[in-house]
Amino acid sequence: xxxxxxxxxxxxxxxxxxxxxxxxxxxxxxxxxxxxxxxxxxxxxxxxxxxxxxxxxxxxxxxxxxxxxxxxxxxxxxxxxxxxxxxxxxxxxxxxxxxxxxxxxxxxxxxxxxxxxxxxxxxxxxxxxxxxxxxxxxxxxxxxxxxxxxxxxxxxxxxxxxxxxxxxxxxxxxxxxxxxxxxxxxxxxxxxxxxxxxxxxxxxxxxxxxxxxxxxxxxxxxxxxxxxxxxxxxxxxxxxxxxxxxxxxxxxxxxxxxxxxxxxxxxxxxxxxxxxxxxxxxxxxxxxxxxxxxxxxxxxxxxxxxxxxxxxxxxxxxxxxxxxxxxxxxxxxxxxxxxxxxxxxxxxxxxxxxxxxxxxxxxxxxxxxxxxxxxxxxx
Numbered sequence: 124x125x126x127x128x129x130x131x132x133x134x135x136x137x138x139x140x141x142x143x144x145x146x147x148x149x150x151x152x153x154x155x156x157x158x159x160x161x162x163x164x165x166x167x168x169x170x171x172x173x174x175x176x177x178x179x180x181x182x183x184x185x186x187x188x189x190x191x192x193x194x195x196x197x198x199x200x201x202x203x204x205x206x207x208x209x210x211x212x213x214x215x216x217x218x219x220x221x222x223x224x225x226x227x228x229x230x231x232x233x234x235x236x237x238x239x240x241x242x243x244x245x246x247x248x249x250x251x252x253x254x255x256x257x258x259x260x261x262x263x264x265x266x267x268x269x270x271x272x273x274x275x276x277x278x279x280x281x282x283x284x285x286x287x288x289x290x291x292x293x294x295x296x297x298x299x300x301x302x303x304x305x306x307x308x309x310x311x312x313x314x315x316x317x318x319x320x321x322x323x324x325x326x327x328x329x330x331x332x333x334x335x336x337x338x339x340x341x342x343x344x345x346x347x348x349x350x351x352x353x354x355x356x357x358x359x360x361x362x363x364x365x366x367x368x369x370x371x372x373x374x375x376x377x378x379x380x381x382x383x384x385x386x387x388x389x390x391x392x393x394x395x396x397x398x399x400x401x402x403x404x405x406x407x408x409x410x411x412x413x414x415x416x417x418x419x420x421x422x423x424x425x426x427x428x429x430x431x432x433x434x435x436x437x438x439x440x441x442x443x444x445x446x447x448x449x450x451x452x453x454x455x456x457x458x459x460x461x462x463x464x465x466x467x468x469x470x471x472x473x474x475x476x477x478x479x480x481x482x483x484x485x486x487x488x489x490x491x492x493x494x495x496x497x498x499x500x501x502x
Contacts, residue, residue, distance in 0.1 A: 130224040134211045135173060138180035139163050141203060144355040145187040145348075146320065152183050181207070188352070193345035194250040199352070201243045205394050206236055212395075216490040222500045225364055230496050232360070235398045237372055241379045242397045252282070252338065255346070259377040262346075263353040265369060272370065274357065275350040276323070277314055283343055284308075287333040317354070323347040386455040387446060396482050399489025403458065406492060416453050458485065 132140065139162075142152065149156050154176065161168045162176040184207075188199045213235065219227040244256045244263075254260035262278040308326075310316035318326075327334070327343040334343060360369040384404065385392045391400045407413040446452050459481065462468040467484040468477050 130219055130222065131214065131217065131227055133165060134207075134214060135162055135165070135177050135180065137207060137210050138177060138184060140359070141184045141207060142180055142187075144352045144359070145184060146351070146355070147183055147187055151187070152179060154179065187348070190348065191341040191344050193339075193342040195255075195342065195345040195349055198243060198247050198250055198256060199345070199349045201247065201394075202240050205239055205243060209235060209239055209395065209398070212486070213490055213493070216494075217497070218494045219497050222497050226500050227497060229364060229368075230493065230500070232372055233375055234402060234493065234496070237376050238379060238398045238401050239394060241376050242392065242394055245380075245383070246392065246394075252342075255282075258380040261376070263349055264376050265357055265373045267370060272314075274314060275353040276317065276347070277312055279346050279350040280308075280311055280323070283327060283334070283346075284312075286337050287330050289333075320348060320351045323351070384451040384454055385449075386451040387449060388455065390455055390478070390481060390485075391451055393482060396485045396489065399485045399487075399492070400454075400458075402489050402492040403485065404454065407457075416457050417450050 139159075149159055152159060154162075158168075158172075158176070162173060165173075168176075184203060185200060188203045189196050210231070213231075217227075241258055244261055245258050248256040248258075250256065255262050262282065263275045265275070266273050266278070307316070307318075311318045324344045324347060327340055327347070331340045334340070357369040357373070360372060361367065382404075391397070404413065407416060459468060462481055462484045463470070465484070467480050
């Protein structure tokens with residue numbers, strides 16, 4: 124459904140994009156090509172049929188993201204659902220008339236999709252193996268070595284080879300006496316050929332015993348499921364924008380590790396509004412007010428205690444100092460003051476009511492700030 128921003132994909136088209144990343148076709152989606160094409164274009168389709176297609180796409184992409192079930196699966200599913208749902212919530216509020224569609228989508232990619240995906244990876248890094256979900260070293264983000272771009276499938280395949288005890292593709296082919304397999308894996312590792320998810324799942328199934336000391340077959344299949352979807356997404360970014368733009372988005376993803384700020388209450392780290400909190404921080408920095416927030420954070424413990432001070436007194440003071448030293452707490456406090464001034468928060472309401480109102484206040488700030496960015500593209 125369009126909302127006065129005809130140059131942005133609607134929510135069904137966004138779901139089709141997600142399905143394309145997982146290589147889901149008419150067989151997997153359970154619909155005929157003609158019906159799918161009508162839904163994708165938004166033409167000659169009833170509202171009811173369109174909603175049925177939307178629900179089917181949503182279920183299909185989540186099923187793909189959740190197959191097979193492993194620790195990595197929870198990250199894949201969270202990224203997919205969070206990005207789709209955030210886009211659907213934002214879409215009715217965005218005003219992009221007159222802005223080239225590629226420019227509008229670039230703004231959303233940079234300020235909404237990348238930060239949201241980063242947050243999920245950051246919060247769930249303990250589900251990964253080694254640096255798998257470490258923001259600046261994440262396996263599913265392209266990295267550059269010299270003039271060579273190492274894509275997600277290559278990174279995961281290289282890690283799998285090492286875990287399986289094969290330093291090179293030759294080691295794999297020697298194990299099963301297959302020169303053709305060695306040549307195939309060499310091409311996959313170099314990036315000359317992109318393997319299918321089925322090819323990769325079949326490969327790891329052949330060497331279940333070799334990786335069982337660290338992880339099982341389903342865990343590696345789930346990693347390759349995510350790697351294939353991520354690589355399709357990065358490739359589509361280059362196709363939609365211009366070549367090498369995915370490298371800029373990947374760098375923006377890695378750079379987030381340097382500037383991320385969380386509060387002790389967990390408000391700024393809510394997936395639904397993280398992008399908006401980032402835009403608030405950006406606005407404070409542009410208006411030269413961010414340093415005022417940062418300066419409020421105490422840098423030292425300060426107080427000493429008499430010998431008869433109780434453990435409770437010492438613990439309470441220590442907690443206060445730790446609170447003071449976290450810039451995220453001061454950032455949230457400044458947001459609350461703005462929300463009270465604007466009538467969004469009340470000192471008489473319950474904490475639950477205020478929490479919901481505060482999240483809405485931050486989210487609303489986010490889409491308004493996005494519209495200001497869109498408007499600057501017109502100028």
